[in-house]
Amino acid sequence: MTYLIYDGTFEGFLSAVFDAYDLKLKDVQIKKEQDDLPDLFAQKIHVTPEEEKSERVKHKLIDLLGNSGFKNLWKVTLSELPSVEEVLWGVIRYAIKQNKNILKDYGNLYVIQLYDILKKLSRERHRMTAFVRFKQASDGNYYASIEPDFDVLPLISTHFKNRYADQKWFIYDSRRNYAIYYDLNTVTPLEIQGTLTNNNQNTPAVLSIEWDETEKEFQKLWQNYFSSTNIPSRKNTKLHLQYVPKRYWKYLTEKD
Numbered sequence: 001m002t003y004l005i006y007d008g009t010f011e012g013f014l015s016a017v018f019d020a021y022d023l024k025l026k027d028v029q030i031k032k033e034q035d036d037l038p039d040l041f042a043q044k045i046h047v048t049p050e051e052e053k054s055e056r057v058k059h060k061l062i063d064l065l066g067n068s069g070f071k072n073l074w075k076v077t078l079s080e081l082p083s084v085e086e087v088l089w090g091v092i093r094y095a096i097k098q099n100k101n102i103l104k105d106y107g108n109l110y111v112i113q114l115y116d117i118l119k120k121l122s123r124e125r126h127r128m129t130a131f132v133r134f135k136q137a138s139d140g141n142y143y144a145s146i147e148p149d150f151d152v153l154p155l156i157s158t159h160f161k162n163r164y165a166d167q168k169w170f171i172y173d174s175r176r177n178y179a180i181y182y183d184l185n186t187v188t189p190l191e192i193q194g195t196l197t198n199n200n201q202n203t204p205a206v207l208s209i210e211w212d213e214t215e216k217e218f219q220k221l222w223q224n225y226f227s228s229t230n231i232p233s234r235k236n237t238k239l240h241l242q243y244v245p246k247r248y249w250k251y252l253t254e255k256d
Contacts, residue, residue: 001042002028007049010077013085014054016047017092030085064095069103076117078151087113124148125155131244131251132160134169135219136212142169146251153180157187219253226254 002025006012016030023045031037037044062070073091076084090110095102105111127148134142142164153173157180160169164182172179172192179190249255 003037003042003044004028004030004047005033005044006030006047008032008034009049010074011051011054012047012049013077013088014057015049017057017089018050018053019045019047021096030089032085035082061092061095064099065101065103069101072103072114072118075121075155076114078154079117079121080151081117083113084117086110087117121150121152121155124150125152127245127248128152128156129159131248132156132171133251133253134164136215138212140168140212142167143172144169144251145172145174147175148173151176153178153189157182161187219256222253223256 004016004019004025006016013030019025020028020030033046058070061073065073073088076088087110091102091108091114094105094108094110102108103111103114106115128146132144132146134144136142151173153171153176156171160171161182166184168181168183170179170181177192179192181188181190244252
């Protein structure tokens with residue numbers, strides 16, 4: 001067994017795919033640097049991300065799978081699941097062997113697993129777009145914090161850019177400690193130095209910042225609206241939890 005060890009980036013993964021074929025490796029697996037390798041005596045090759053290598057693999061896969069198919073390969077890496085490299089490597093090998101678009105071949109195990117991951121990502125993306133709540137700070141920016149199961153910030157940026165095109169906003173992923181910021185023109189990813197915190201232990205951390213004076217009033221207004229439209233006699237907790245799982249309540253102003 002040969003392990004190709006890459007840095008965890010998509011460019012690094014594509015470079016590892018290139019090396020696997022360039023070196024004509026037969027029995028090979030692709031792993032991240034931080035992954036545990038079960039076979040201590042296996043051959044290990046550390047892959048350096050190279051743009052030329054990754055671009056050649058990218059163009060080959062686009063030729064086989066199309067732009068949307070290639071984008072789906074990138075999307076599944078955002079799941080950060082332990083099996084993601086095995087699934088991607090299986091799909092890529094199968095596509096190259098068949099020399100055609102195999103993404104509708106639902107008889108292939110790796111294709112099925114690919115779509116299963118994409119379905120989980122889509123569900124988490126939808127919930128984040130539905131449950132994100134912004135708070136206005138004294139600097140005029142709007143801030144929100146999330147802690148998704150998957151790295152969905154790249155998948156929700158376009159939604160919020162289109163929906164809140166007239167205001168500056170900042171969405172912080174507290175699990176991965178990075179954010180995206182919209183300045184009325186472009187969405188920019190930001191690495192956060194240290195950990196962002198706030199004083200409310202019941203909600204995700206946002207920032208140690210001064211909130212706008214009217215922010216609490218708007219929150220109370222929304223909570224009053226939520227309470228006034230609620231009909232206790234029609235309460236259905238089981239159905240409510242099905243559509244709004246309890247782990248997402250910490251994002252919702254009406255649940256404070």
